[in-house]
Amino acid sequence: MAEPTVFERIVAREIPAEIVLETDTIIAFVDIAPKAPMHVLVVPKTARYRDVVELAAGDPALLAEMVQAAQAIARERAAGDFRLVFNTGELAGQTVFHAHAHVLAGSLGEESLA
Ligand code: 5GP
Secondary structure, rough: OOOOOOOHHOOOOOOOOOOEEOOOOOOEEOOOOOOOOEEEEEEOOOOOOOOOOHHHHOOOOHHHHHHHHHHHHHHOOOOOOOOEEEEOOOHHHHOOOOEEEEEOOOOOOHHHHH
16 A cells, blocks of 8 residues: 555644644645745545646545635635645645645735745
């Protein structure tokens, strides 16, 4: 079996994280290296999708749930507007190959893309 991703280890509570939202299917927690005043990762609990392209093809309802969660989190923890970033592929900066959305809010400069 493949090594669990860091996000699966957070779901399993093997690694601590500041969890801000959790449902049966997704978990959201504060990024360990925030790039904006609010920087939360929204992650499907399943690790079967390595990036957003696979996720959109395999389970679009789950992707829609992540977008709804991002809005709820931005309304609760920031002014409501937010930026959603899906780094897709190593050359685009993806480091964890378990689909996830970066939810960024606060004072966002151009340099603050995750
Ligand atoms: P990627 O570069 O794959 O789009 O995003 C991975 C994100 O996961 C990075 O922003 C990184 O800071 C975050 N990250 C990596 N390991 C951990 C961890 O153990 N805890 C938390 N909270 N975030 C992590």
